[in-house]
Amino acid sequence: MTSPTFGEFIGTLVLILLGNGVVAGVLLKKSKAEASGWMVITAGWAFAVMAGVFAATACGSRDAHLNPAVTLGFAVATGDYSKFPSYLPAQMLGAFVGAALVWLHYFPHWKQTPEQDLKLAVFCTAPAIRNTAANLVSEVIGTFVLVFVIGTIFSKAVSAAGLAPGLGPYLVGCLVWVIGLSLGGTTGYAINPARDLGPRIAHAILPIAGKGHSDWGYAAVPVLGPLLGAGLAGAFLHALKF
Secondary structure (H helix, E strand, O other): OOOHHHHHHHHHHHHHHHHHHHHHHHHOOOOOOOOOOHHHHHHHHHHHHHHHHHHHHHOOOOOOOOOHHHHHHHHHHHOOOOOHHHHHHHHHHHHHHHHHHHHHHOHHHHHHOOOHHHHHHHHOOOOOOOOHHHHHHHHHHHHHHHHHHHHHHOOOOOOOOOOOOOHHHHHHHHHHHHHHHHHOOOOOOOOOHHHHHHHHHHHHHOOOOOOOOOOOOOOOHHHHHHHHHHHHHHHHHHHHOO
């Protein structure tokens, strides 16, 4: 049953279940993790990435991208775009299902949380200061760092013999953690079109108690910004011949 497409689906599902799950725990009322803060959110997302990569690999995806931007970035770097058409829908569907599971897991808490913006924040990102150009640049920079540093982690320049088995997911998780801590305060560091769009669609469709709008006016930024940043990083990696 395992396959690269199935691996991307499962890995992205795990990523969103745990990543959006930690946001729900921090933001929703009467959660035992309520108000535990940004450090908890960034750490949770880092470990969610690690867990998602392990799950994706075990289920058949040696790439374990979990992110259309990463898939695009390495397609640009290598010139091989063949995986993008199959990985993209698997990642999107995994993100949607993971978000639906977060809604189910925290089911009683939605009604206890009156703030519509907090409910939306569990599913997708929003900027601290709404400025489309600045927000887009933030997503471009964050995703450039993500794709470029992943490329360096797995490069022959860093480890000619390759990384020890199982080490990669930990290092990528650490990378996502530092991106969140250092660059995430502006937009919430989507750095992944599936991570933002799949759950945003889930927010729009699911019968979440007392929800508001899904902020579709902002939705293009966490999709286009990561794709642009990843494309630039892929071109840079290609130029460096990593």
